[in-house]
Amino acid sequence: MTERPPRAAPSRGTVRGVRSTDWSHLLDVLRERRRGIAAAVVLGVVWTGGKIAVPSLTRVAIDRSLETGSTAVGWALWIVAAGVVTGLLTAGRRYLAFRESRTVEARLRRRIHDHVLGLHMGFHDRSQTGQLMSRMSADLNQVQMFVVMVPLTVSHVALIAGVTVVLLVTDPLLALVALIPLPLITMVAKRFSDAIHPAVLAVQSEQAQLSSVVEESISGVRVVKGFGAEQVRLDAVAVEADDIQRVSLDAARVRARFLPLMELLPGLGLIGVLGIGGLRVLDGAMSVGELVAYNFYVTLLVWPLRSISMTLAFGQRAAAALERIDEVLSVAPAIVAPSEPAQLQASGGGLKVELADVHFAYGDATVLHGIDLTIDAGTSVALVGGTAAGKSTVARLLLRFYDPTAGSVRLGGIDLRDLDPDDVRRNVQMVFEDTLLFHDTVAANIAFARPDASPADITAAAAAAGADFIDDLPEGFDTVLGERGYSLSGGQRQRIAIARVLLADPAVLILDDATSAVDPAKEHEIRSAMATAMVGRTTIVIAHRPGTIAMADRVVLLDGGCIAAVGTHDELLRTEPRYRAVLADDDGAR
Amino acid sequence: MWGGAGVAAEDRLDAAETRHVLRRAARLARDQRSTMLATVGFIAMATATTVTGPLLVRHGIDAGIRANDRGALGVAVVGYVAVVLIAWFGARRQYVMVNIAGEGFLRSLRLRLFAHIQRQSLGFFDRHQAGVLISRMTADIESMSELVQWGLLQFVSAGILLSVAVVVLTVMSWQLTLVALCVLPVVIVASVRFQRDSNRAYLRVRDRVGRNLSMIQEHLAGVRVIQASVRTAEQRRRFADNNDELLDAHMTTVRISTWYFGVVEFCGVLATALGLAAGGWLVQTGRVSVGTVVAAILLLASLFEPVQQLSQLYNTVQSATASLRKMFDILDTEPEIDEIPGAVDLPRSGDLVVDGVGFTYPQTTARVLHDADLHIVDGERIALVGATGAGKSTLAKLVARLYDPDPDTGSISFGGVDLRRATLASLRERIVVVPQEGFLFNGTVADNLRLARPSATDDDVWAALRSIGVAERFAAMPEGIHTEVRERGSRLSAGERQLVSLARAALVDPAVLVLDEATSNLDPGTEAEVERALERLMEARTVVVVAHRLSTVRRADRIVVCEGGRIVEVGSHDDLVGRIDGRYARLAQAWEANTNTSAG
Numbered sequence A: 001m002t003e004r005p006p007r008a009a010p011s012r013g014t015v016r017g018v019r020s021t022d023w024s025h026l027l028d029v030l031r032e033r034r035r036g037i038a039a040a041v042v043l044g045v046v047w048t049g050g051k052i053a054v055p056s057l058t059r060v061a062i063d064r065s066l067e068t069g070s071t072a073v074g075w076a077l078w079i080v081a082a083g084v085v086t087g088l089l090t091a092g093r094r095y096l097a098f099r100e101s102r103t104v105e106a107r108l109r110r111r112i113h114d115h116v117l118g119l120h121m122g123f124h125d126r127s128q129t130g131q132l133m134s135r136m137s138a139d140l141n142q143v144q145m146f147v148v149m150v151p152l153t154v155s156h157v158a159l160i161a162g163v164t165v166v167l168l169v170t171d172p173l174l175a176l177v178a179l180i181p182l183p184l185i186t187m188v189a190k191r192f193s194d195a196i197h198p199a200v201l202a203v204q205s206e207q208a209q210l211s212s213v214v215e216e217s218i219s220g221v222r223v224v225k226g227f228g229a230e231q232v233r234l235d236a237v238a239v240e241a242d243d244i245q246r247v248s249l250d251a252a253r254v255r256a257r258f259l260p261l262m263e264l265l266p267g268l269g270l271i272g273v274l275g276i277g278g279l280r281v282l283d284g285a286m287s288v289g290e291l292v293a294y295n296f297y298v299t300l301l302v303w304p305l306r307s308i309s310m311t312l313a314f315g316q317r318a319a320a321a322l323e324r325i326d327e328v329l330s331v332a333p334a335i336v337a338p339s340e341p342a343q344l345q346a347s348g349g350g351l352k353v354e355l356a357d358v359h360f361a362y363g364d365a366t367v368l369h370g371i372d373l374t375i376d377a378g379t380s381v382a383l384v385g386g387t388a389a390g391k392s393t394v395a396r397l398l399l400r401f402y403d404p405t406a407g408s409v410r411l412g413g414i415d416l417r418d419l420d421p422d423d424v425r426r427n428v429q430m431v432f433e434d435t436l437l438f439h440d441t442v443a444a445n446i447a448f449a450r451p452d453a454s455p456a457d458i459t460a461a462a463a464a465a466g467a468d469f470i471d472d473l474p475e476g477f478d479t480v481l482g483e484r485g486y487s488l489s490g491g492q493r494q495r496i497a498i499a500r501v502l503l504a505d506p507a508v509l510i511l512d513d514a515t516s517a518v519d520p521a522k523e524h525e526i527r528s529a530m531a532t533a534m535v536g537r538t539t540i541v542i543a544h545r546p547g548t549i550a551m552a553d554r555v556v557l558l559d560g561g562c563i564a565a566v567g568t569h570d571e572l573l574r575t576e577p578r579y580r581a582v583l584a585d586d587d588g589a590r
Numbered sequence B: 001m002w003g004g005a006g007v008a009a010e011d012r013l014d015a016a017e018t019r020h021v022l023r024r025a026a027r028l029a030r031d032q033r034s035t036m037l038a039t040v041g042f043i044a045m046a047t048a049t050t051v052t053g054p055l056l057v058r059h060g061i062d063a064g065i066r067a068n069d070r071g072a073l074g075v076a077v078v079g080y081v082a083v084v085l086i087a088w089f090g091a092r093r094q095y096v097m098v099n100i101a102g103e104g105f106l107r108s109l110r111l112r113l114f115a116h117i118q119r120q121s122l123g124f125f126d127r128h129q130a131g132v133l134i135s136r137m138t139a140d141i142e143s144m145s146e147l148v149q150w151g152l153l154q155f156v157s158a159g160i161l162l163s164v165a166v167v168v169l170t171v172m173s174w175q176l177t178l179v180a181l182c183v184l185p186v187v188i189v190a191s192v193r194f195q196r197d198s199n200r201a202y203l204r205v206r207d208r209v210g211r212n213l214s215m216i217q218e219h220l221a222g223v224r225v226i227q228a229s230v231r232t233a234e235q236r237r238r239f240a241d242n243n244d245e246l247l248d249a250h251m252t253t254v255r256i257s258t259w260y261f262g263v264v265e266f267c268g269v270l271a272t273a274l275g276l277a278a279g280g281w282l283v284q285t286g287r288v289s290v291g292t293v294v295a296a297i298l299l300l301a302s303l304f305e306p307v308q309q310l311s312q313l314y315n316t317v318q319s320a321t322a323s324l325r326k327m328f329d330i331l332d333t334e335p336e337i338d339e340i341p342g343a344v345d346l347p348r349s350g351d352l353v354v355d356g357v358g359f360t361y362p363q364t365t366a367r368v369l370h371d372a373d374l375h376i377v378d379g380e381r382i383a384l385v386g387a388t389g390a391g392k393s394t395l396a397k398l399v400a401r402l403y404d405p406d407p408d409t410g411s412i413s414f415g416g417v418d419l420r421r422a423t424l425a426s427l428r429e430r431i432v433v434v435p436q437e438g439f440l441f442n443g444t445v446a447d448n449l450r451l452a453r454p455s456a457t458d459d460d461v462w463a464a465l466r467s468i469g470v471a472e473r474f475a476a477m478p479e480g481i482h483t484e485v486r487e488r489g490s491r492l493s494a495g496e497r498q499l500v501s502l503a504r505a506a507l508v509d510p511a512v513l514v515l516d517e518a519t520s521n522l523d524p525g526t527e528a529e530v531e532r533a534l535e536r537l538m539e540a541r542t543v544v545v546v547a548h549r550l551s552t553v554r555r556a557d558r559i560v561v562c563e564g565g566r567i568v569e570v571g572s573h574d575d576l577v578g579r580i581d582g583r584y585a586r587l588a589q590a591w592e593a594n595t596n597t598s599a600g
């Protein structure tokens, strides 16, 4: 199976003018919340009834008091009653609308988060943290604002429909005049939404780019400070900030072109009613009260029409946001469990690891050219090779972070593709070359792969990894580490990472340059613990120090993505010049 | 000081504080003042129609229909058309102008905030989670862009509408106005209570947004470890909790604002009813005309929406105030490491003297450096060795003034100038540290090198790569130095990443170069190559290397051995290695053992 083309890669400048919004994710979530949303819509529609009642009551009040010369107090009381009802309904509708929209937002956020967390490495290699963060914040925000408007908009549409009916019943001809703007507004609205879509997409994409630059600058602040590169990063942020300003002005120009039309077209109806209705009153075909009510109704249309134009604008932003969210959600995980995964036979003595004619390319660049390697259960191998030889790539294939482009990787005799990736990873554990700790206690970090481990186990693993410094930390194992473990020294972090895998007790253990920042004295100490840990499991060490390499039963020399030689350390040292070169053995440092 | 985690008692925003925050924001927006004024003008123009409309209707009814004058009716109709056209023009301009003013403000806020965050010392970044800081720069500012885009417009237009309508109403009939506006006190009382309850809720929202983004960031950064540890399900569960907390914070604000909007809506209708009742009576007693009452009621009805809009806006303002407040908290945090007034430039060269320095990381209690003394003469090469956690990186960071020594202890000076008295520009130019954790930014290899010297040309970049002997390696990549390294350099191998971060140092020409385990991920072969090449780079400058490899250490003029935060031995390799029971002698033995194949 090959890498799926990274359609989701939210690369710089993902601005696509074409509209292909997939609303299905939103619809799914909306469906889950249909009760609340329906309730909000119902309240909104009833509220519309209240709103329509007010001008009707006003009309009756005016006509009656002009006819009979009585005061309008009685009618006014009715209006107050209508006010109480609409007040309550507004509160209810608003509450429901916000509750549902916030819930929808939260659910979508969880959905994106959960999806992304399960995606293959090929996706993560290409995506930017800041971009993904922006999907889960800024973009969702747009969706939320749109969902809030849904019940309100439905009730506004109902209002427009209700008013239309009332107008038509009262006076069909005048109604036609009053409603002339409606089709015009619809036309303008259509054109508006076509024009604003790319502009809005551009704004959101620029915001996400800013978020990426900021994220990197803050995460990499130690380097920025070390080189005094604050100005460079500030310039980068300024570029993005300018971009945001520019595209957002473009969007504003589009709005300026269409929104005023949509807001003012209802005025045409008012003018028509005044002119034609006025003439009809003069002709005696209509009462003054009727004309006023007519006017009132048409006025009632103004705000809903305006707010619909606003909803359209929000809808466009939400559509743009959903499109960007969809780019992420529609990435199918490339590494998945088969429908009927094979079962690993966990024996006490580790698992056999085989690579059979494995080829691998990250995108176009082929990195491994046919690796054949069998590591028997319970034995150990040191992978040695120059910088960029492909050592870590081999390790990643064993974890099934990627699938090989050709050939197969087998664990316990079973092709990894026939196994559940979780099962693979429970059995194959690796210390990564760059250690990453979480913002949590030392104990939780060590127990990361085995959250149910007892404190005694955790302490034992820490001791085996030579992490004795933990006792000196202010709160021992309960000390909360800074973000990414930055409150520990480099070697201390690596030892926590080693303790983590030792505790996980995997059948296959991979150490990718796991002691590069550990001082030699300490490494020497850890080594005896490692030797114990290697008993009864298959071990792959990637290392550069002869002492560590020599712990392994065999040494495999990788060169340019091929296996150049296999043998013991001493053999290779004697026979293989390339091996001597990698270890700089001519250096005479011994 | 700014408390990043937890909503402290200080996180309450009272009315006075809100006013203060808004006033400060207004000061920040000073540059936009003329644009804003123009904007208000255009909004006023656009709003005219809503106000003049009912007046023209009144004219049509009173002077036209009731007086049976078709001409007057015509005037009203034509006048209305004209007004709509003017409004249309104003509305077009208003959208553009409001964007120019608002986005201009946000842009300057973004840059200011970012520049200020960057000025902070490392201690600040130790304290605050990256995700929270990012949320200040993104989610918080975007939450204000809402206000800037629509809010400002609505605020001004609703404000103009309201005040003009009130004036017109008063002119038409002050009695009617007085009665209708009886509802005003109710609205005011409701607003005051609403504000009191909601500000705290909004601060909590901002806080939760920060935590939520922090967790997202941590999960994205750690996705490899999470998947490898089969922790996906557990981390998803934790995120669900975190996400629910955010939802909960949002719901609090929703509950608080719900009743408020009900009251406002009711008040609007009440005003209409009052107007009608009073109007009916006024018409009966002959004080006002029917047209006036009609116009008044139309006006009251059109007031009703802006009042709603304004109260909606109130929500937005509250949330923006909370955002601003969080940002001002950052802007108010003075960097611990800053230039003092009257700072001087560091000399071009000189001795680097560490004199009786003690150091404690901010917000910890244990001292990690005790009484460190070290005199490094100009051009000397020093190797810092010692067990992990001994304090080598810490000393390296102090030498580059990424932190300051504890106040009651000694000082670090270069060429006789205390680093605390030096200008930051000269400091960063003279003393460069390649930190233990190399960090690559999105962009090409060349971009990453240029971080150290933005003006460097491609040739300079190649020269830098050649000077550490790795140019061919990058030349072999399909796009050479223009290869995109992707986020954190994920496109490169660990060794290649280290080469890039090392090459950065070769691009600058500092007097003091501090290399903190800058070659630990290289294979010994490449490392030896790099070191041979580095020889030239290290000539004629002071170099401090932190290393765990004997080959590197041996080449140093003097070796400094750290242990438990103290400098315990200083001397050349030959001096130290012979000392009976010396620390370095023992370390050297360990190295030997390490190179010894039969170990383990």
Ligand SMILES: Nc1ncnc2c1ncn2[C@@H]1O[C@H](COP(=O)(O)OP(=O)(O)OP(=O)(O)O)[C@@H](O)[C@H]1O
Pocket: A486, A487, A488, A489, A490, A491, A492, A517, A518, A519, B126, B361, B362, B364, B368, B386, B387, B388, B389, B390, B391, B392, B393, B394, B395, B436
């Ligand atoms: N940002 C920090 N906040 C609090 N404590 C820290 C921080 N960084 C390091 N420490 C602590 O200070 C001590 C010295 O750390 P330092 O990084 O200087 O060690 P080191 O000698 O460089 O070790 P290594 O060889 O492992 O890199 C350690 O105990 C470490 O836990």
Ligand SMILES: Nc1ncnc2c1ncn2[C@@H]1O[C@H](COP(=O)(O)OP(=O)(O)OP(=O)(O)O)[C@@H](O)[C@H]1O
Pocket: A125, A362, A363, A365, A367, A385, A386, A387, A388, A389, A390, A391, A392, A393, A394, A433, B490, B491, B492, B493, B494, B495, B496, B521, B523
């Ligand atoms: N995610 C990636 N996308 C594209 N290319 C990659 C990626 N990761 C590594 N490479 C390339 O693959 C090659 C092998 O990289 P790998 O990380 O396996 O090397 P390594 O042997 O572990 O080296 P080191 O000792 O420096 O860690 C390198 O040329 C590197 O540039």
Ligand SMILES: [Mg+2]
Pocket: A391, A392, A393, A433, A512, B493, B494, B495
């Ligand atoms: Mg590697």
Ligand SMILES: [Mg+2]
Pocket: A489, A490, A491, B392, B393, B394, B436, B516
């Ligand atoms: Mg260190």
